[in-house]
Amino acid sequence: MSYRNSSLQQDILLKHYVDEPEGARPGFNWGEALDEGEPLGSRGAVRLSTPQGERDLAFTEVADAIGKALTSLILVQSETDKSEAKVFTAENREFVARITREVASHLEKVYEASPPGRLSLQALNLQIEKALVENNAYDVARSFVFHNASNLTGERSEVAEVRVIRRSTQVVPWNPDKIEVAVRKAFLSQQMDSSPAVEVAQDVTAAILATGQSFIHIEEVQDMVQEILMKQGHYKVAEAYILYRAERALMRQDEMEEATEVSGEAEGQTSMVVVTREDESTFLWDGADLVARVRFAGIDLNLCLSEEEIISELRRSIFDKITTGNLKTTVILNAKALIEKDADFACFAGRILCSYIYEEVLGWD
Incomplete structure (x- = not known):
């Protein structure tokens, strides 16, 4: 079998x-x-x-x-x-x-x-x-x-201060057990005994400590794994590990290109969102009123973003079936967040808030 x-x-x-x-x-x-x-x-x-x-x-x-x-x-x-x-x-x-x-x-x-x-x-x-x-x-x-x-419960006290930077830029504590698991799988993929993975993981940890770095990127870690596999004479496993990394990188690239295409298509069309009123009835919101608010709020302001970029920022976190109250709150909070980009956005955010007040008191035309 x-x-x-x-x-x-x-x-x-x-x-x-x-x-x-x-x-x-x-x-x-x-x-x-x-x-x-x-x-x-x-x-x-x-x-x-x-x-x-x-x-x-x-x-x-x-x-x-x-x-x-x-x-x-x-x-x-x-x-x-x-x-x-x-x-x-x-x-x-x-x-x-x-x-x-x-x-x-x-x-x-x-x-x-x-x-x-x-x-x-x-x-x-x-x-x-x-x-x-x-x-x-x-x-x-x-x-x-x-x-x-x-x-796996290896000792980690020696490298407690070392942090690994993932491709997503997330920073996580160094865990030598993850190296051991990855190398074990590489050995097993070549139908070989995986026990050398323990020594490989130990040598990778020692190499990282020798650098004196507090932060190390995941790509550097994987480069060290390849190098140590070669130094220890595990050439066949090192080759499999290199090919595995290359194939995984190509897969990530394809995923990124696909996501970019989808994002581009989404940006190229008017996004319609279902909004729920207080009486639980719904309507399609096309953002036309948001465009009017942005143009009103930007009068005589020298903003660092284009109208399209501002609208894109204000639409962040707006989802299907959002309530009218949450839609208003989201737009206002997103406008306030833009203050970090340019001081003029303080006035802009205030006008966005005023536009909702005017709408409630005077009606919005």
């Missing part, structure tokens, strides 16, 4: 799928696949250390974790049949049971030899991943990494 042929698109779909709420994904009782054969745990309990405390490990949990990874992979690969018959088959149940028994056998031997056995959640996940790799189920292992990325 082979689960292979990963791709960038599959990774993106897996991430979206894993991020869905638990109830939105189909669930199966993979633990029932262990009902036959020698009871697991018969050679002594393995103690699992979790953030919630220490407890006995139930191997049905291992089966469920493997089964979830397999389920996600199959559903992502399948565009049509997402039925239980497709996923919860006898063959797949046997696969999950076999991997679970291999994990159990290894853990029981190790922790029987050196009692009392205490196993971290991260160590358990690494053992499951190792068993999947040894059975050539690399794509299932990748899916498993997606599902369990949050369980």
Whole structure:
């Protein structure tokens, strides 16, 4: 049984799928696949250390974790049949049971030899991943990494002050575990043991500390990953990582161009918005009165924006089915926000407010 042929698109779909709420994904009782054969745990309990405390490990949990990874992979690969018959088959149940028994056998031997056995959640996940790799189920292992990325708990105190600048310009704390997860997936995509990912992540962290920078861009981090993969002799994985980055960059560029085209089309036409009156009746608002307000408010003012630019700014945050009261408030607040661009907008914003007062008291013509 082979689960292979990963791709960038599959990774993106897996991430979206894993991020869905638990109830939105189909669930199966993979633990029932262990009902036959020698009871697991018969050679002594393995103690699992979790953030919630220490407890006995139930191997049905291992089966469920493997089964979830397999389920996600199959559903992502399948565009049509997402039925239980497709996923919860006898063959797949046997696969999950076999991997679970291999994990159990290894853990029981190790922790029987050196009692009392205490196993971290991260160590358990690494053992499951190792068993999947040894059975050539690399794509299932990748899916498993997606599902369990949050369980990595490496030391972060040394780099607590380092911040990463994302492409969106958002600044987030440095997290070496994210590097380890990304590199693990790169190794698994080449059907290779992913254990070197730990050392790669450590060396990337050390390289970042050596720069003395408090802020580092995500592109610089990824450049360091490539360089360290090459230095450690992982040439095939480095090549895959480079190609993955290039393909992802092209995808982002296509998405940006598409968004720009849509935005351009939207700007090129009069935007009609459904507005709700106090009596809950609705009407189509074309912004004609807003144009009149802008022209009135801009009389004898030397503003730094064109009429079209000002109208675009004042229409920010106006959405379909907005109430008349909220429409008025939004326009006024947006006008006040323009004061930061030019001092003359203080007078402009005051006139916009006056236009609504005139409308209420005198009527607006």
